[in-house]
Amino acid sequence: MPRRPTDLTRKIKDILQHVSPLPDEARVPILHYRRTGTDIWGSLAYIEDVFQRVNDAEQADISLYPAVMNRHLGRLYGMTLVNLVETFERLLKELAAECVDCLAPFVVDDRFNIFRIQGSGLAAHFGTATLGKSLCESATWLDCEEINERFRKLLSDPFHAGTFYLFPKPPGQQPERERWRYEPMSIIWQIRHTAVHNVGVITQSDGVKLRLLAKEPVTAPRVLAPTRDDIRYLKRFLDETAAICNERVCLRLAELLTLLHTATPTLFVPQETANRVASCFRIAAQVAGATGVMPTD
Amino acid sequence: MSAIKQGPHYEIDSSELAAWLESQGVDRWWNVDGDPLLTGRVSFPCPADELAAELRAINRPLLLHAKNPDAKGQRIDRTRLDELVSRLFGNLPANGRGSVAWPSDRLFYFCWKDSPYDWMLIEDSLTTKAEMDQISEAK
Numbered sequence: 001m002p003r004r005p006t007d008l009t010r011k012i013k014d015i016l017q018h019v020s021p022l023p024d025e026a027r028v029p030i031l032h033y034r035r036t037g038t039d040i041w042g043s044l045a046y047i048e049d050v051f052q053r054v055n056d057a058e059q060a061d062i063s064l065y066p067a068v069m070n071r072h073l074g075r076l077y078g079m080t081l082v083n084l085v086e087t088f089e090r091l092l093k094e095l096a097a098e099c100v101d102c103l104a105p106f107v108v109d110d111r112f113n114i115f116r117i118q119g120s121g122l123a124a125h126f127g128t129a130t131l132g133k134s135l136c137e138s139a140t141w142l143d144c145e146e147i148n149e150r151f152r153k154l155l156s157d158p159f160h161a162g163t164f165y166l167f168p169k170p171p172g173q174q175p176e177r178e179r180w181r182y183e184p185m186s187i188i189w190q191i192r193h194t195a196v197h198n199v200g201v202i203t204q205s206d207g208v209k210l211r212l213l214a215k216e217p218v219t220a221p222r223v224l225a226p227t228r229d230d231i232r233y234l235k236r237f238l239d240e241t242a243a244i245c246n247e248r249v250c251l252r253l254a255e256l257l258t259l260l261h262t263a264t265p266t267l268f269v270p271q272e273t274a275n276r277v278a279s280c281f282r283i284a285a286q287v288a289g290a291t292g293v294m295p296t297d
Numbered sequence: 298m299s300a301i302k303q304g305p306h307y308e309i310d311s312s313e314l315a316a317w318l319e320s321q322g323v324d325r326w327w328n329v330d331g332d333p334l335l336t337g338r339v340s341f342p343c344p345a346d347e348l349a350a351e352l353r354a355i356n357r358p359l360l361l362h363a364k365n366p367d368a369k370g371q372r373i374d375r376t377r378l379d380e381l382v383s384r385l386f387g388n389l390p391a392n393g394r395g396s397v398a399w400p401s402d403r404l405f406y407f408c409w410k411d412s413p414y415d416w417m418l419i420e421d422s423l424t425t426k427a428e429m430d431q432i433s434e435a436k
Contacts, residue, residue: 024333031337038341042330045342045421049385049401229427232342239340282337297334 029094030246030282036087037235044080044231048073077226078200081234085192088238092141092166095249097132098280099154102253104131106260106267107158114153115139142189144169144182155252157259164252166245178248181241187213188234191224200224250281254292261288299360301408301415305368306360307377308410314359314418315349317375323349326424332416334409342421344428362406362415381405385419 025031051069100112115135125134141147144167156162165173167182190213194206200223202210207220226234254277261267270288278284278292285292318327323346329335339351360370363381373381385401402420 025337028337031333034340035333035336038329038336041341042328042419045328045402045419045423046385048423053401228423232424232427236340243340297337 028280028282029091029098030242032094033087033091033242034239036090037084037239040080040083040087041235044076047076048228073228074225077228077231078195078224080231081226082192082195084231084235084238085188088242089141091242092147092245093136093139095246095281096141096150096154097130097136099151099249099253100132100135101130102257102273102277102280103154103260106257106264109159111153111156114150142192144186144189148173151249155249155256157256158263164248166248178244181244183213184237185241188238194224246281247283250277250283250285253277253281254285254287257287258289299408299413299415301360301362301406305363305366306370306408307363307368307373307381308370309359309361309373309375309378311352311355311357311359313373313375314378314407315352317378318345318349318352320375321345324425324428326421326428328417328419328421330417330419332407332409332414334412335416342424358410360408360410362408378405 023032023035025035051073103111112135117135117138121138122134125137129137141150148165148167148169151166152162152164154162155164163174167185168174168176168179169182170179173179187210190206190209194200194202194210198206202218202220202222202224204220207218207222210218210220254274257268257273257277261270261273270290274285274287274290274292276292277287278294282294283292284294318325323344325345326342327345327348328342329339329348334355335341335348335351338355339348361373361381382403382405385404402422404417404419406415406417408415
């Protein structure tokens with residue numbers, strides 16, 4: 001009996017209807033990041049538990065061959081890796097968008113020219129998104145140098161080039177204590193590229209890039225097979241880096257707002273702006289002498 | 298929205314849960330699934346001592362799901378938690394043909410008394426083991 005024809009175009013369009021609302025935490029970048037990261041880890045732990053349970057079952061006929069289980073888990077770890085990195089990328093976008101929205105009413109220099117957006121892209125955001133979202137959401141944030149350039153310009157003193165580096169690069173960029181993150185972060189972006197664009201295959205060209213970034217031998221072609229420990233350490237690194245990025249961006253933004261207020265004291269009410277910064281970053285930073293009041297959870 | 302509030306439950310202070318977690322071993326790792334308050338404050342999985350510190354800082358009452366239908370919000374302390382703990386998949390038969398030999402991770406269903414969200418606190422024995430192995434290797 002022939003299979004009934006299926007309208008696959010309709011079925012693909014249906015995917016767009018299978019959605020759920022954003023969690024409450026989506027209003028605050030760092031909370032949004034932590035919520036998603038925890039959810040991803042929770043899903044992984046759930047599946048691992050089911051696998052383990054089946055594997056340890058007393059009845060041999062329902063247990064899995066370890067090789068099969070490990071192959072499936074390896075695939076899952078690879079997907080988890082990509083999800084965690086993309087959650088971090090989204091955090092960077094959302095932090096930048098908050099900065100744009102906090103600064104836009106008070107600056108007239110060319111700092112926003114660092115974002116390349118076409119008119120049609122802007123039109124798509126019109127009416128619902130904030131200026132920050134329209135400038136920051138459509139771009140990719142997957143390269144330390146590019147990310148540095150955007151935040152440096154975005155958070156520069158008015159009409160200056162800026163000295164703020166989110167991922168300070170050795171040997172000269174500040175702060176020195178954060179320079180070590182540049183190397184692992186760059187490797188993570190490249191691993192993500194391999195996982196997303198080549199389904200985990202380290203191609204010859206990926207191998208060359210990874211060898212240069214890691215400064216140690218990388219065999220290619222090979223398939224990435226991340227372990228549970230790899231994912232755990234990746235998550236720990238990204239979680240720590242997320243907290244530090246959130247804090248550094250917040251404090252620099254508060255510093256810049258203070259500078260703007262000093263130049264033009266009538267520009268804004270310090271307490272209101274400090275409260276907004278505290279709400280966006282969940283840090284009680286000081287703006288022009290006023291300490292932000294944290295919203296109650 | 299909370300199913301825990303509608304059904305049988307006990308009330309316990311978060312500081313009591315903190316003390317119980319520490320009594321299970323400060324190097325034991327835990328996950329929280331579904332609580333915006335804790336996931337906003339702590340990176341999970343998380344060792345017991347860090348989670349306990351956060352629970353003490355929050356210092357609010359929790360509602361704990363109970364199987365006992367007589368549980369109607371009575372206040373309990375840490376000494377009752379051992380008997381109220383559940384196991385992830387622990388009560389389910391394997392493929393309908395018997396119980397499993399492997400003791401799965403412990404869990405509780407909680408809800409903050411002043412919040413609509415139900416959430417799970419789940420032991421993460423795999424991470425606990427990995428961390429302990431790492432410490433052993435370092436010695």
